[in-house]
Amino acid sequence: MSVDSYLDLALLPDVEGLAELVLDQVAALGALPVYERLLQPALEEVGRRWENDELTVADEHLVTALTEQVLTRVRRKSTSGPIAVVACTPGNEHRVGAMMVSDALGSAGWNPMLLGARTPFEDLAALCAARGVQLVALSVGIEEELGVLAPQLERLRLRVGPDMHVIVGGGALRRQPGWHAPDGMSVCTSVVDLPGIAREFLPVPVWTP
Ligand code: B12
Numbered sequence: 001m002s003v004d005s006y007l008d009l010a011l012l013p014d015v016e017g018l019a020e021l022v023l024d025q026v027a028a029l030g031a032l033p034v035y036e037r038l039l040q041p042a043l044e045e046v047g048r049r050w051e052n053d054e055l056t057v058a059d060e061h062l063v064t065a066l067t068e069q070v071l072t073r074v075r076r077k078s079t080s081g082p083i084a085v086v087a088c089t090p091g092n093e094h095r096v097g098a099m100m101v102s103d104a105l106g107s108a109g110w111n112p113m114l115l116g117a118r119t120p121f122e123d124l125a126a127l128c129a130a131r132g133v134q135l136v137a138l139s140v141g142i143e144e145e146l147g148v149l150a151p152q153l154e155r156l157r158l159r160v161g162p163d164m165h166v167i168v169g170g171g172a173l174r175r176q177p178g179w180h181a182p183d184g185m186s187v188c189t190s191v192v193d194l195p196g197i198a199r200e201f202l203p204v205p206v207w208t209p
Pocket residue numbers: 035036039040043044045046047048060064091092093094095096097098100101137138139140141142143144167168169170171172174175188189190191194
């Protein structure tokens with residue numbers, strides 16, 4: 001899997017070539033490893049080249065937009081499992097990771113409800129309470145949000161109830177791995193590892209004679 005080939009195709013732009021590259025890799029390896037080992041490093045490389053003045057903001061927007069297009073081609077259909085909400089924290093516009101998380105939860109038997117970027121906690125709490133949501137996966141993209149995140153999560157759980165599981169991840173946590181989640185909540189920064197964790201939270205069917 002080559003980050004350089006990915007970026008060469010995206011910057012041309014050759015969206016069909018890009019889709020073919022990704023779909024071939026997905027067929028060989030599965031979607032989640034390709035997200036983690038190709039798409040994520042490619043976007044990080046965009047950030048690095050931008051910092052070095054090798055790419056412009058417009059180039060970054062192009063690669064991000066094409067990555068989102070390609071993701072919609074790879075993404076699996078929702079399952080009929082229980083709803084799991086996927087959202088970015090209120091200050092986070094980095095939504096590509098959340099799209100991948102949504103796929104990871106789908107592959108674990110949940111029915112992902114992807115809310116996307118900048119989701120206010122009040123609205124997230126209201127939605128989860130109204131629908132009896134049992135799993136929320138949150139993506140934190142900006143390290144500055146981590147300072148206030150724990151009390152916000154505590155309030156979310158108070159509002160929705162103790163049965164709701166919360167898994168927190170995202171680029172900010174990969175860059176700042178020392179952050180501690182409130183008790184009873186999980187931190188996971190890998191979409192490859194996420195299905196194993198999320199499966200454990202699936203409600204166990206009650207057997208009635
Ligand atoms: C693209 C991009 C943007 C785009 C995003 C568009 C979009 N549609 O998403 C735009 C232009 C909006 C943007 C804006 C900004 N950005 Co920006 N951006 C990036 C860039 C280049 C790539 C991000 C990305 O998509 N990565 C790929 C995805 C797939 O990675 P990911 O989100 O980490 O997700 C992976 C894992 O973390 C995991 N995951 C994600 N969430 C979760 C959740 C769970 C539960 C689990 C299990 C796993 C998981 O799954 C994914 C697959 O592996 C990065 C560079 C970098 N080094 O990351 C900077 C970067 C993230 N941005 C940065 C900054 C500073 C900004 C701005 C403040 C710039 C500005 N001055 O305006 C704004 C802030 C906007 C905001 N409030 O969020 C900094 C953040 C530093 C920090 N403080 O934390 C970075 C690191 C660049 C840098 N080196 O400075 N950005």
